[in-house]
Amino acid sequence: MYKVFVKELPLILTNELSDIANSKYFLLNNGSVREAIEALAKKKLGQAYIYHPNHEEILKKFCKTIPKEIAAGGVVTNSEGKVLFIYRNDKWDLPKGKLDKGETIEECAVREVMEETGVQKLKIENFLKTTYHIFKRNGKYKLKEVHWFAMKTSYNGELVGQEDEGIQKVKWKGPKKIKKALENSYTNIKSLFGE
Numbered sequence: 001m002y003k004v005f006v007k008e009l010p011l012i013l014t015n016e017l018s019d020i021a022n023s024k025y026f027l028l029n030n031g032s033v034r035e036a037i038e039a040l041a042k043k044k045l046g047q048a049y050i051y052h053p054n055h056e057e058i059l060k061k062f063c064k065t066i067p068k069e070i071a072a073g074g075v076v077t078n079s080e081g082k083v084l085f086i087y088r089n090d091k092w093d094l095p096k097g098k099l100d101k102g103e104t105i106e107e108c109a110v111r112e113v114m115e116e117t118g119v120q121k122l123k124i125e126n127f128l129k130t131t132y133h134i135f136k137r138n139g140k141y142k143l144k145e146v147h148w149f150a151m152k153t154s155y156n157g158e159l160v161g162q163e164d165e166g167i168q169k170v171k172w173k174g175p176k177k178i179k180k181a182l183e184n185s186y187t188n189i190k191s192l193f194g195e
Contacts, residue, residue, distance in 0.1 A: 072109035118160030131188035
């Protein structure tokens, strides 16, 4: 099962018939996939399911309809145990970005955190999870697959938000401020903190 968010509403790709028993589900074809995304984007449905019997094939086939963009990012903790957040598009988010040709997912995650926040001396501790969401660019839907890593840093220099990426603020946040930030964040970001 894959949970793909469309405007914060779940589009669930599943091979389990029990998942879709009493729900609106769509077949895995071009027209149906777009219909499901539009229904969620316009908030006509609270959630939607796409069914395909083969779990191994479901994401691959979905990506034939909605092209995939691979990205990576980090949940960065400093020596005080605070977590690095960015603020853009009126939401608190975590630094992440698109994979460049020829780089590994890990290299992408470190580069994007550095570019978006100015933080140096990053060390990947472990892989956290992969999240999925649909976005629209130039009138076309795309699936963003984001690979998240837990990172540590001893950096205590200036935080600089990447202006051309629309980042207005970069902040270190402790437990209370993290909880507050997550109230104005994305479902995928909340999931990284177990919410």
